[in-house]
Amino acid sequence: MILRMILQQALRDGSLTLIDHAGRRRVFGGAPFAETGTGPAPDPVTIRISDPTFGRRFLAGPELAVGEAYMDGTLTIEEGTLYDMLALMVANMHRHSRGATFFRLHWFVNWGLRWLHQHNPxxxxxxxxxxxxxxxxxxxxxxxxxxxxxxxxxxxxxxxxxxxxxxxxxxxxxxxxxxxxxxxxxxxxxxxxxxxxxxxxxxxxxxxxxxxxxxxxxxxxxxxxxxxxxxxxxxxxxxxxxxxxxxxxxxxxxxxxxxxxxxxxxxxxxxxxxxxxxxxxxxxxxxxxxxxxxxxxxxxxxxxxxxxxxxxxxxxxxxxxxxxxxxxxxxxxxxxxxxxxxxxxxxxxxxxxxxxxxxxxxxxxxxxxxxxxxxxxxxxxxxxxxxxxxxxxxxxxxxxxxxxxxxxxxxxxxxxxxxxxxxxxxxxxxx
CATH class of the missing domain: 3.40.50.150 (Vaccinia Virus protein VP39)
Incomplete structure (x- = not known):
């Protein structure tokens, strides 16, 4: 439920269909993808997630959850391409999601720890x-x-x-x-x-x-x-x-x-x-x-x-x-x-x-x-x-x-x- 609410708020432009581990299908977005002059709009995407723990992992860290699910093969692309999926997510994050409490919380944690992450003697x-x-x-x-x-x-x-x-x-x-x-x-x-x-x-x-x-x-x-x-x-x-x-x-x-x-x-x-x-x-x-x-x-x-x-x-x-x-x-x-x-x-x-x-x-x-x-x-x-x-x-x-x-x-x-x-x-x- 929480994951669905986050994605509904974050994904507005273009179309992403998510099929979860139980076979439930949900569509996010739907608004036309506004042209930016930086490249073609991503095609509609359908992804299937077979890991029942994905929702919890996403809440703990969305960037890691999506990337690791694709690496592990528990996130697969059934329509469109990997690039379409990532372009859709990146564009929507840039346009809509940064004001959302969930993503701003992760941003502040990441920003606050950057001095530790970038300590490079x-x-x-x-x-x-x-x-x-x-x-x-x-x-x-x-x-x-x-x-x-x-x-x-x-x-x-x-x-x-x-x-x-x-x-x-x-x-x-x-x-x-x-x-x-x-x-x-x-x-x-x-x-x-x-x-x-x-x-x-x-x-x-x-x-x-x-x-x-x-x-x-x-x-x-x-x-x-x-x-x-x-x-x-x-x-x-x-x-x-x-x-x-x-x-x-x-x-x-x-x-x-x-x-x-x-x-x-x-x-x-x-x-x-x-x-x-x-x-x-x-x-x-x-x-x-x-x-x-x-x-x-x-x-x-x-x-x-x-x-x-x-x-x-x-x-x-x-x-x-x-x-x-x-x-x-x-x-x-x-x-x-x-x-x-x-x-x-x-x-x-x-x-x-x-x-x-x-x-x-x-x-x-x-x-x-x-x-x-x-x-x-x-x-x-x-x-x-x-x-x-x-x-x-x-x-x-x-x-x-x-x-x-x-x-x-x-x-x-x-x-x-x-x-x-x-x-x-x-x-x-x-x-």
Missing amino acids: VGRAHKNVAHHYDLSEALYRLFLDDDMQYSCAYWPPGVTDLEVAQLAKKRHIAAKLRLSPGLRVLDIGCGWGGLALHLAREHGVRVVGVTLSQEQLRVARQRAAEAGLEDLVEFRLQDYRQVPETFDRIVSVGMFEHVGVNHYVEFFRKTRALLNPDGVFLLHTIGRAEAPGGTNAWLRKYIFPGGYTPALSELTEAVEHADWILTDLEVLRLHYAETLRHWRDRFQAQRDHVINDLYDARFYRMWEFYLAGCEAVFRFDRQVVFQAQLARSLGALPVTRDYITDDERAAEDVARRADGDWAPAPMREVG
């Missing part, structure tokens, strides 16, 4: 990173682009291919770094090395990449050797807090989400100390276009322990405390939703391989839930990507941002000439 940070990034390289190769970019791609008008969009992201970041040959660059959270190798190869800079993942380190070093770039790129298993030298440029893509709000000022003070006085720092991070909150309980438990996406107010407050100058800020809206759609399609196409050769059916459902849920959040909630450009000096960069577009076009022109199919770069937007 060096040892714990290493363990949290290993939980996600030390999974098999073969898993990530199933759905990432050829360069293994595991962060939001950049989708200029007309781009529909994931590989092209990830290359556009690297060029966009490189342009904001204002690179020239011989500069020393620190890549904090370098992943499998793709960005560091791109910067060294395309711009002649010397890059130190640091990661806390043994698996990523192995792959990155192997890729550097295969590319013949070992003289320009060095990869280390090292926490950024333990880096001793200074650099002309710093870049960090998709790592700040793992820092933890407790450590923001520490992060920005350390990065400022690592940067030469006339240097530039480009931070690329998921963020929330709303007030501070907490991390989804299911995501925190199963995918990103210690993770949190900052509100802009939290980011800029820490920047100010560390005495940085914010020289440019770009908000990428829907770029990650499109990236996740491509990842989800590629991952689902490899379902049998994941289940039979790499992991098992429960693991597959866990990652399917992760990718679909994150796409829904980036389409229908307030998740975005911030690209914050920081400097220690007012004169470190040109006073207008035209150089960003100019440098991107120059990189595209060089690539066209190298491919033997040169043509002037088309006019396109920044952002």
Whole structure:
């Protein structure tokens, strides 16, 4: 009864039919799903829940209950898709449910405990990173682009291919770094090395990449050797807090989400100390276009322990405390939703391989839930990507941002000439 009342209040737009363990069928919603311009409306969904304890588990923690039921196979989709179900839930939560007492209570508990959840000293940070990034390289190769970019791609008008969009992201970041040959660059959270190798190869800079993942380190070093770039790129298993030298440029893509709000000022003070006085720092991070909150309980438990996406107010407050100058800020809206759609399609196409050769059916459902849920959040909630450009000096960069577009076009022109199919770069937007 209580679960039905909660769902009636929360689910108003679109249609969700729930069949419980006793075979009772109830329909929630019914109002037309208002178009938002962020993606197609989810189709009507029918789900069956075979676990008689689901209602109690939902009351104890709705995020965990839904995610774990899908992982365990006690929540199955009979009409529509998993993405439709999650998009319907996320959109309705954003529009209607946050004022409900039940959901606000869970939100306040989650928010109140975030300082504990995001306590990430060096040892714990290493363990949290290993939980996600030390999974098999073969898993990530199933759905990432050829360069293994595991962060939001950049989708200029007309781009529909994931590989092209990830290359556009690297060029966009490189342009904001204002690179020239011989500069020393620190890549904090370098992943499998793709960005560091791109910067060294395309711009002649010397890059130190640091990661806390043994698996990523192995792959990155192997890729550097295969590319013949070992003289320009060095990869280390090292926490950024333990880096001793200074650099002309710093870049960090998709790592700040793992820092933890407790450590923001520490992060920005350390990065400022690592940067030469006339240097530039480009931070690329998921963020929330709303007030501070907490991390989804299911995501925190199963995918990103210690993770949190900052509100802009939290980011800029820490920047100010560390005495940085914010020289440019770009908000990428829907770029990650499109990236996740491509990842989800590629991952689902490899379902049998994941289940039979790499992991098992429960693991597959866990990652399917992760990718679909994150796409829904980036389409229908307030998740975005911030690209914050920081400097220690007012004169470190040109006073207008035209150089960003100019440098991107120059990189595209060089690539066209190298491919033997040169043509002037088309006019396109920044952002």
